Amino acid sequence: MLSGSLPPGTGLPLREFAKLFEVSAIPVRESLQTLIGEGLVEHRPHFGYTVTRLTTAELRELYLVRERLESAALAAAAQRAGDEDHRLAVAAHRRMEQAVLADDPAGYHRETRNFHLALTRPSGMARLVHMLEYAWNITEPVQPMVHISAAERARLQADHHQQLAAFLAGDAEALLVATEQHHDRLNRVVAELPTDIGLFADPDSP
Template sequence: MAKPPRAFVRPPTAQEAVLVELRRRILTAELAPGVQVLQEAFAEELGVSRVPVREALKILAGEGLVRYKPQHGYFVTEHSGEELLEVYRIRQLLEAEAVRVGLGGLTLAGLAAMDAEADAVESAARQGDVAALIAANRRFHFTLFEASGRKRLVRLISQLWDAAEPYRASYFADQDNRATVPSEHRELAAAARRGSVPEVVRLLDAHRGRGMRALQGTEGFSG
């Protein structure tokens, strides 16, 4: 019996590979806010020319993750306290809208996915695995937001999350902060299962507010 043809998987270009790696390092704070991205050193480390690094940085600049300073180069975006407060206030509005639109359409599979990600958050928090915790935390929340079916809305929320993600790494590095997150996620998942929009919005606001207050005391958060 003839074997079915193997699906063709297009390999990433050098630019795509560099973009993924740079974005990962920025969002996990391996490249901390304010740090210069040295194109030549990064290209040498990854075994590519400077061209894909430069093109990837242009894309990241468009996303707001890096900033270009003439005669100096690219630097990981560093937000002031006022800027991050603005990010969190806009998130509050957009995330509430996503919940209002999408909670009624959250399927049993979606609820199960939230429970699974809550388990992943708890496991990562217990092990002190900050990178895994950041990833699971994001998947948990976006399972809820994506139920809205509003792709543009979800994309805007994602961009706002990206702005604060490097600071979130510092937040999760603190053991006390890691300890509070799992129970808050369990409460959110339970409220989502009950289908209560006001309760989910209230819990999200409280959850986000605690994170914001803690972030204001983390290293790299400038006033």
């Protein structure tokens, strides 16, 4: 689900998973219940288990939550980050650049997450970063970066470049400014994701 190989709405047949992992149905059901609690799976009578399909409003709401949590951590992260933190952020940024050049949207989506977490983890706010990852996980099956244009990914990557420069300089104010600009662009991109390819739930469905 987190890799995007099981998109929203994909059925999760309990018996097939039990056979695949060579276990009884009980631990599979327990695992699926855990994923329901994490917002990644939903269960409906007569339909079984499926990967959660968000409404467009729910996706925008989760991106707003991510924005607030990330911004809260970045000021402290910029000031606390050390050489190893800088190395990890630079490496993630380099992999994003390579994905843009290779026109690899799935790779870009994956490395975007790694980059943002590399910027926030040095904050020392472990619980906050955990909440950020939790909110991020729920949005992962949608794979937004896969469904936007190469030009949009390049523009988002330019924002990442500004974020990285401020992070490496330890300039918390510049990092927050660059992050606000990035989130403004990202929110517009998310609002324009296609609604006719099965990514989203009908807001009026039960």
